[in-house]
Amino acid sequence: MPYITSDHGIFRKTDCPLTIPAFFCITLFLLLAIVMPVTAGVCTLATITQYPNESGLPNRVQLAFNEAVYWQSALEDTTHLKVIVDGTGRTFTTLPVRAKGNASTTVDIMYGGPEITDGQTISVEITDAGAALIQSASTSQPMAAGISRSTVYQSPPDTRPSTGQKAPLDVIYIPDSRPPTATNVSASRGIFNLISYISIPLIILMAALVVLAYVSRRRPPGIGTG
Numbered sequence: 001m002p003y004i005t006s007d008h009g010i011f012r013k014t015d016c017p018l019t020i021p022a023f024f025c026i027t028l029f030l031l032l033a034i035v036m037p038v039t040a041g042v043c044t045l046a047t048i049t050q051y052p053n054e055s056g057l058p059n060r061v062q063l064a065f066n067e068a069v070y071w072q073s074a075l076e077d078t079t080h081l082k083v084i085v086d087g088t089g090r091t092f093t094t095l096p097v098r099a100k101g102n103a104s105t106t107v108d109i110m111y112g113g114p115e116i117t118d119g120q121t122i123s124v125e126i127t128d129a130g131a132a133l134i135q136s137a138s139t140s141q142p143m144a145a146g147i148s149r150s151t152v153y154q155s156p157p158d159t160r161p162s163t164g165q166k167a168p169l170d171v172i173y174i175p176d177s178r179p180p181t182a183t184n185v186s187a188s189r190g191i192f193n194l195i196s197y198i199s200i201p202l203i204i205l206m207a208a209l210v211v212l213a214y215v216s217r218r219r220p221p222g223i224g225t226g
Contacts, residue, residue, distance in 0.1 A: 043135070085123075117155075122153060
């Protein structure tokens with residue numbers, strides 16, 4: 001039986017299912033538009049970096065998050081964070097409260113024990129209790145769950161001149177104190193996330209428009225009922 005359209009035209013019953021893909025695309029687009037802002041601000045631990053040893057100072061490892069974070073309660077050893085070197089726990093200095101206004105993508109942890117040597121594996125674990133305290137500065141949402149990251153320490157190369165060489169008078173050789181394996185992932189991940197959040201809805205919207213255009217072209221000209 002033919003269906004009467006709003007413009008008094010008639011199209012075959014077999015043409016009706018063509019509207020289902022269009023409806024599906026539009027519904028999916030609206031769903032993504034609602035869900036994406038909710039999930040965009042979930043912070044997580046991206047990488048950790050072990051700093052070179054400094055004489056007379058504790059060992060230091062840096063945590064890098066995918067976005068700026070803060071916490072309103074101090075982060076305690078074992079309860080919220082754990083530092084493990086080659087399977088053995090190390091005690092670290094409690095991290096004091098970090099206000100939202102001081103949020104940052106990185107945090108340094110000072111921990112005790114012998115100096116780190118080449119080839120040792122350093123792991124940092126954020127417990128579920130710690131994850132519940134660490135919040136995203138953009139959305140105030142806590143981490144989804146506890147997480148662990150590891151790195152193998154390699155000391156930086158010695159940049160001093162070799163024995164017997166004389167350094168130029170206008171050059172001062174300073175050992176490289178930068179982390180040997182530091183990776184600033186926050187910027188690249190932020191750009192990638194931004195592109196993803198913009199491009200995916202646009203692609204879905206374009207697909208929906210193509211389907212709607214195809215449906216309208218398949219519909220026969222209207223035929224009056226009078």
